[in-house]
Amino acid sequence: MSKHVTHWIGGASHEGPAQRRGDIHNPASGQVTGTVDFAGTQEVDAAVRAAREAFPGWRDTSLSRRTQILFRFRELLNGNKERLAELISAEHGKVFSDALGEVSRGLEVVDFACGAPHLLKGGYSENVSTGVDAYSILQPLGVVTGVTPFNFPAMVPMWMFPVAIACGNTFVLKPSEKDPSASVLMGELWAEAGLPDGVFNVVHGDRVAVDALLEHPDVAAVSFVGSTPIARHVYRTAAEHGKRVQALGGAKNHMVVLPDADLDLAADAAVSAGFGSAGERCMAISAVAVVESVADELVERIRERVARLRVGPGDDDRSEMGPLVTREHRDKVASYLESGVREGATLAIDGRVHPVSGGSPDGFWLGPSLLDHVGPEMSCYRDEIFGPVLSVVRVGDYDEAVKLVNGNPYGNGTAIFTNDGGAGRRFQNEVEVGMVGINIPIPVPMAYYSFGGWKQSLFGDSHAHGTEGVHFYTRTKAVTARWTDPGQRPEGGVNLGFPTNA
Secondary structure, X not given: OXXXXXXXXXXXXXXXXXXXXXEEEEOOOOEEEEEEEEOOHHHHHHHHHHHHHHHHHHHXXXXXXXXXXXXXXXXXXXXXXXXXXXXHHHHHOOOHHHHHHHHHHHHHHHHHHOOHHHHOOOEEEEEEEOOEEEEEEEEEOOEEEEEOOOOOOOHHHHHHHHHHHHOOOEEEEEXXXXXXXXXXXXXXXXXXXXXXXXXXXXXXXXXXXHHHHHHOOOEEEEEEEOOHHHHHHHHHHHHHOXXXXXXXXXXXXXXXXXXXOOHHHHHHHHHHHHHHHHHOOOOOEEEEEEEHHHHHHHHHHHHHHHHOOOEOOOOOOOOOEOOOOOHHHHHHHHHHHHHHHHOOOEEEEOHHHOOEOOOOOOOOOOOOEEEEOOOOOOHHHHOOOOOOEEEEEEEOOHHHHHHHHHHOOEEOEEEEEOOOHHHHHHHHHHOOOOEEEEOOOOOOOOOOOOEOOEEOOEEEOOOEOHHHHHHHOEEEEEEXXXXXXXXXXXXXXXXXXXOOOO
């Protein structure tokens, strides 16, 4: 049955006509399963207006009441996580267990946001000058927005809106138009939890909706996750319009394997982190920098594991990897296999011939692929492929591996596999990357730490969630106060000198 997805504005589904719509696909079959309304400036204005009107009441809602609503939302989300995972799997293509894991990691940020009464405590200093006290308070910004990618339609929005709403802001979400249903379900759960109308809103669409939000005078801050070129555009456009911005961009995550590493552990990690969610993760391992002396052995162990991987529809419990999100994206990712060979790499594993168990031949399939003997000058190494293509770059030693990682323009995540504690400690100190794993291939921080990379993987100063997320969605107000005792009134008089403390 074909479904129709529309905007969520002011606590209800938007009922107005849509000037433009997009198709929703099932990536496993290639079939159109529904349509999604695309917002123009009119719909964006309506969502921002609903958020603006809701802001004064939500800002002045007690922390106790905010937390109660957050806890209710958390329980409703937990109770509906299978339903949410089914929507994600049907529209994105990732297998159900992966989608369920995505929801669970997003829930961790909701858990963190439930600590708002503690997170929003300011500071207080008594008697900074005679009879004068000083204190700081954290206050919300107003209407804030999040623009999120297709690969995590639940988790990435949950990096943003739970913290923003807990801090007293109102929120407008623009999710990917490729898998829009999860965002609307979360809006419905917010309403059921008792969130006032207009505090959480969703508008669907493409660049028209994004630019309308970036330029809107009533939007105070923008959070973004996506590719580096678009992150740069978001940062520049929003900053030019006076907004606070955190724009998380692309990645080229390396996994360094030293000769003393447990090669079975390293092979397991390379396959899991390279091909999970069909490689459509900003934290996927896409380049393995392995010391030459163990490279052949590692490649062979990866080959053995890939041969056993079951590729199939996301709703089949036996599937370990699903299709890519669109036909166009699949074709683009597959083109790197041809260009890699043309530029001198060896195609060790060709995912185009990997068997697919179930699903339609019209699905957007590409099996796990491995390019060996990849050089830093090749396009398969330079570009963020965002698919199930793992590149093996052979290096001479630890120093060459670190030089390779630090020379890359991206600085999102990296990992090292070694049994040498000294090498691991040296690596975490020397590598110029925002998130580091030691014998852990996908170092996504827990919700009470912050997520974000360095270099061209981040535009702006603040990472997502954790304490940096709280700082991003609030501004500090410093107050200096004196309350005179009627019985001990201080001496008055005009004094044009600069005030000093005494």
